Amino acid sequence: MKSIHDVKSFFRSAGVSTNPAADKIVLSDAIHAGGLISEKHTAHAGGNLRRYVMRNGLKELAVAAAVVIALFVVMEHLGGSGKGVGLAWGDMRTAFLAQRWVHVKYDNGEERWSNLQTGDLYCKQWDGRCVAVDHARNIRQVYNPAFGQHISEDRPAIYRDGVIPAWQPETAWESVIGWWEGMAENGGAGNWEVERHADQSGSKPLARFDCYFNDAAGRRLLIKQIWADPGTRLPLMIWERLQLAHRNEQKRESITGTFDFPQTGPASLYDLGAPRDLPIVKSYDKTPAPSVAEVFEAAKTALARFPARYRAIVWDNDGENSVEIIWRDGARVHHNHYFNLGTDDGPQYHLDLPATVQEVVNWTQTQTPISTYMFDGERMYSRHYTHPAVRNTSDEARVLRSRDGLGLPTDSRPIEDQWPYTMGDPASFEVIADAPEELSQYIGLRINSGDIRRDFYIDPEHDYIYTRWIWWKQRSGQWEKEREYEYSDFTRLPEGQWYATKRVLVTYPDPERGTVRGGENLNIDVKVLEEDDFPPDVFDGEKLLEGAETETY
Amino acid sequence: MLEERYLVWRFKHGSAEAFERIYMKHKNDLLKLAVVLLGDVHAAEDIVHDVFIHVAGTRDNLRVTGNLKGLLATSVANRARNYRRDEYRYHDSLAKQTDGEPASESGPMQWAIVSEQLERLGGAMVQLSYEQREAVALHLGAGMSFPEIARIQNSSVNTVQGRCRYGLQKLRSLLNSEAIP
Numbered sequence: 170m171k172s173i174h175d176v177k178s179f180f181r182s183a184g185v186s187t188n189p190a191a192d193k194i195v196l197s198d199a200i201h202a203g204g205l206i207s208e209k210h211t212a213h214a215g216g217n218l219r220r221y222v223m224r225n226g227l228k229e230l231a232v233a234a235a236v237v238i239a240l241f242v243v244m245e246h247l248g249g250s251g252k253g254v255g256l257a258w259g260d261m262r263t264a265f266l267a268q269r270w271v272h273v274k275y276d277n278g279e280e281r282w283s284n285l286q287t288g289d290l291y292c293k294q295w296d297g298r299c300v301a302v303d304h305a306r307n308i309r310q311v312y313n314p315a316f317g318q319h320i321s322e323d324r325p326a327i328y329r330d331g332v333i334p335a336w337q338p339e340t341a342w343e344s345v346i347g348w349w350e351g352m353a354e355n356g357g358a359g360n361w362e363v364e365r366h367a368d369q370s371g372s373k374p375l376a377r378f379d380c381y382f383n384d385a386a387g388r389r390l391l392i393k394q395i396w397a398d399p400g401t402r403l404p405l406m407i408w409e410r411l412q413l414a415h416r417n418e419q420k421r422e423s424i425t426g427t428f429d430f431p432q433t434g435p436a437s438l439y440d441l442g443a444p445r446d447l448p449i450v451k452s453y454d455k456t457p458a459p460s461v462a463e464v465f466e467a468a469k470t471a472l473a474r475f476p477a478r479y480r481a482i483v484w485d486n487d488g489e490n491s492v493e494i495i496w497r498d499g500a501r502v503h504h505n506h507y508f509n510l511g512t513d514d515g516p517q518y519h520l521d522l523p524a525t526v527q528e529v530v531n532w533t534q535t536q537t538p539i540s541t542y543m544f545d546g547e548r549m550y551s552r553h554y555t556h557p558a559v560r561n562t563s564d565e566a567r568v569l570r571s572r573d574g575l576g577l578p579t580d581s582r583p584i585e586d587q588w589p590y591t592m593g594d595p596a597s598f599e600v601i602a603d604a605p606e607e608l609s610q611y612i613g614l615r616i617n618s619g620d621i622r623r624d625f626y627i628d629p630e631h632d633y634i635y636t637r638w639i640w641w642k643q644r645s646g647q648w649e650k651e652r653e654y655e656y657s658d659f660t661r662l663p664e665g666q667w668y669a670t671k672r673v674l675v676t677y678p679d680p681e682r683g684t685v686r687g688g689e690n691l692n693i694d695v696k697v698l699e700e701d702d703f704p705p706d707v708f709d710g711e712k713l714l715e716g717a718e719t720e721t722y
Numbered sequence: 723m724l725e726e727r728y729l730v731w732r733f734k735h736g737s738a739e740a741f742e743r744i745y746m747k748h749k750n751d752l753l754k755l756a757v758v759l760l761g762d763v764h765a766a767e768d769i770v771h772d773v774f775i776h777v778a779g780t781r782d783n784l785r786v787t788g789n790l791k792g793l794l795a796t797s798v799a800n801r802a803r804n805y806r807r808d809e810y811r812y813h814d815s816l817a818k819q820t821d822g823e824p825a826s827e828s829g830p831m832q833w834a835i836v837s838e839q840l841e842r843l844g845g846a847m848v849q850l851s852y853e854q855r856e857a858v859a860l861h862l863g864a865g866m867s868f869p870e871i872a873r874i875q876n877s878s879v880n881t882v883q884g885r886c887r888y889g890l891q892k893l894r895s896l897l898n899s900e901a902i903p
Contacts, residue, residue, distance in 0.1 A: 172894070173890050173891065173894060175894070176890050176893050176894045176897065177862055177890070179839070179843065179897065180758075180843060180858070180862045180863065180893075181862060182839065183754065183837060183839040183840035183842075183843040184750070184754070184837040184839065184840060185750050185753045185754045185757065185835065185836050185837065185840055186750065186835045186837075187749060187750065187753065187835060188835060191767075192745075192746075192749070195745070195749075195770075195771050195774060196741075196742055196745055196774075198771065198774075198775055199741065199745070199771075199774040199775045199777070199778040200738045200741060200742075200778060203736075203741065203775075203777075203778025203779045203781060205733070205736050205737065205738040205741050205778060417738055418738075491731075508727070508728075508731070539728070539731065556728075559725065559727070559728045562728060578735055652783075676782075676783045679780075
C-alpha cells in the first residue's frame with residue numbers, strides 16, 4: 170500500500186457478492202412494497218392502477234374497496250347461494266345445516282372462512298391484507314398494510330329500501346359448490362365456462378369442476394378446478410391459476426387450497442392479524458358539506474364541458490425528459506411517449522428547448538416512441554418499441570380487456586389530472602379554515618386519511634381547476650410536505666373552457682427515505698379536433714399489435 | 723446511461739422487470755458502501771434492503787434522467803447515519819466489537835458475501851472518523867463528486883476534500899500497518 174493511489178485501487182477492487190436466494194427475498198419484498206407488476210401480463214393495469222392511486226391519494230380507499238369487491242366477487246362465485254341447485258335430500262340437508270364454517274387454506278398462506286350460519290366472510294391474503302364482512306350489519310372492514318395505517322370500513326352491498334335480508338343458512342356444498350354446479354348446468358356465463366367431470370381419489374368417486382376463462386384474444390384458459398365428494402357433500406380441494414401479476418409477485422404459477430369445516434372461526438379483523446390500535450375510517454353514512462358539494466358539482470360540470478375530441482401534448486420544460494402526445498375521442502385514448510435524449514446520446518433524438526408546439530409535433534414525427542398505450546373503448550393495448558438509441562428496448566405488445574381504460578398510465582389523462590379531487594368522495598372533504606395567505610383567494614379543500622393529508626386549492630375563476638395540490642405526511646407528530654403540484658398559465662379554448670398550460674411539481678426531501686428535493690416542469694397544449702382530424706388508425710388496436718410479440722393473460 | 727434512463731422510466735410505470743435490473747445493477751455497490759460505512763454486514767444488509775423497498779414504494783419521486791446511483795447511495799448514507807444515531811443499536815454494535823464478537827456471522831440466510839479484501843477494508847474504515855469514512859466511501863464507492871458529498875454532509879467542499887484526503891492517508895497507514903505481521 171505504497172500510495173494513496175494504491176489505497177483507491179484497493180478500495181475499488183474490494184468486492185461483495187450476494188446470495189441469490191436472499192436476492193429473491195429482497196426483490197420480492199421491494200416489488201411487493203412498490204406494487205410493481207410484471208410487464209408480461211394483462212393485469213399490469215393493476216400496477217398502473219396502483220400508481221394512479223399512489224399519485225392520487227384520494228382514491229386509496231376506493232381502490233382498496235374495489236380490490237376487495239373483486240375478491241368477494243370471486244368468493245361469491247365460489248360460494249354462491251346455491252339457488253340453482255335442486256336438492257332432494259331434505260333430512261341430510263338438515264343435518265348438514267349444522268355445519269358452521271367452511272375454511273380453505275391455500276399453499277401460499279392465504280386463508281378464507283365463510284360462516285354458513287351467519288353469512289360472515291373473512292379472508293387473509295398472502296400479502297397481509299385482511300377482509301372481514303359482517304352480513305347482518307352490511308359492513309366490510311379492510312386492513313391493507315400497503316395503504317397506510319388505518320382500517321377502512323364500508324357497506325359492501327346496497328339493498329332495496331336499505332333493509333338487510335336475513336341470512337339463510339347454507340350447507341358447505343351449497344356455499345362452495347353451488348355456483349360451479351349451476352354454471353356447469355347452464356353452460357357458463359359471460360367469459361366463464363364450467364364443466365363437470367367424474368374424477369376419483371383412489372377408489373373414491375369425486376366430482377371435479379373445471380372453470381375456463383375466454384380471454385381477450387379468444388383463448389380458452391383453465392383458471393380454476395375444484396374437487397368435491399358427492400358422497401359426503403363436501404368440497405375437498407381447489408386449484409387456481411394465478412394471474413401473471415400475482416405469479417410474479419408470489420413466484421409461483423398457481424395455488425392449491427384444501428377445505429376443512431371447523432366449528433369456530435375468526436370473530437373480527439383483528440383475529441386475522443390487523444393491529445388493534447388503528448383508526449377505523451368509514452366511507453359511508455356521510456353527507457358532504459353543502460359548500461363542498463357545490464364545488465364538486467361545478468368542477469364535474471366543467472370537466473364534462475371539456476371537448477371530447479382533442480390532441481394534448483405534454484413536454485418537459487427542462488428538456489431532458491419526455492414528450493407525450495395524446496389523442497382523445499371520448500373514452501378512446503391513444504398515447505405516445507417519447508424520450509427527448511441529450512445531444513451526446515444522438516443529436517437526431519434531441520429536441521432543442523424551448524420549442525413551439527409545432528416544433529414538438531414535427532420532432533415527434535421523426536422519432537420512434539418508447540411506448541404507446543391505447544384504449545379503444547373496450548380493450549387496452551400497449552406496445553413498447555425497439556428504440557434505436559436505447560439499449561435493451563424490445564418490441565412487445567400487450568392487450569387486455571379494460572373498463573374505462575383503467576390500465577392507462579396516469580399521464581395519459583392530462584386534462585382529468587387538472588380536477589383530480591372530483592374522483593374522491595365529497596363527503597370525505599372539509600373546507601380548509603387556515604389557508605396560507607397566498608392561497609386564500611382559492612377554495613381550500615382537505616382530505617385526511619390517517620397520517621396522510623391532501624390539500625387542494627381550487628380556482629373558481631378557472632373552471633375549478635386546482636392551482637395547488639399539497640401532499641402532507643405526518644412524521645413524529647408533525648405535518649410535513651411530501652410534494653406539491655401547481656397548475657398555472659391558464660388559457661381558454663375557443664368554446665370558453667379553461668385549462669392550465671403549465672404544471673410544476675416539487676417533491677420535498679424525506680430524511681427517512683433519503684429522498685432529495687426534486688420535481689418537474691411541464692408544458693401542456695391542447696388542440697380541439699374534429700372527427701376527421703385524427704391520424705388514420707389511431708384507435709385501431711389490431712394495427713398497433715402488428716409485428717409485435719403479444720401477451721394477453 | 724440511456725439504458726438506465728429507460729429502466730427508470732419503465733420502473734416508474736410499475737415494471738417489476740425494470741426494477742429487478744436496477745436492483746441487480748446496484749445492489750453490490752450499495753452493500754459495499756453500507757459495509758464500509760458501518761463495519762457491520764447485518765446492519766448493511768438491513769439498510770440496503772430497506773433502501774430498495776423505499777425506492778420501490780416512492781418511484782414517482784424519481785426523475786427519469788436523474789442520477790439513480792447517486793440517489794441510492796445518498797439514501798444508504800442517510801440511513802447509515804440514522805442507524806448510528808440510534809443509540810441502542812449503536813451501543814449494541816459497539817458492545818459486540820468490544821467483546822471481541824464478530825460483527826457479523828455467516829449463515830444460510832446471509833445476503834451479502836463479503837470478500838476478504840472488503841473485510842480488511844471495512845475493518846480499517848471503522849477506525850476513521852465517521853465523516854471521513856462517509857466522504858471516502860461516497861467518493862470512491864459511489865463515485866460522487868465533492869460538491870455532491872458536501873450537500874449530503876452539510877459542509878463546504880473544502881471540508882469534504884480535507885476529510886477525503888485525511889481519511890485516505892489514515893486508511894493507507896492502517897492498511898500498511900495491518901500488512902506487517
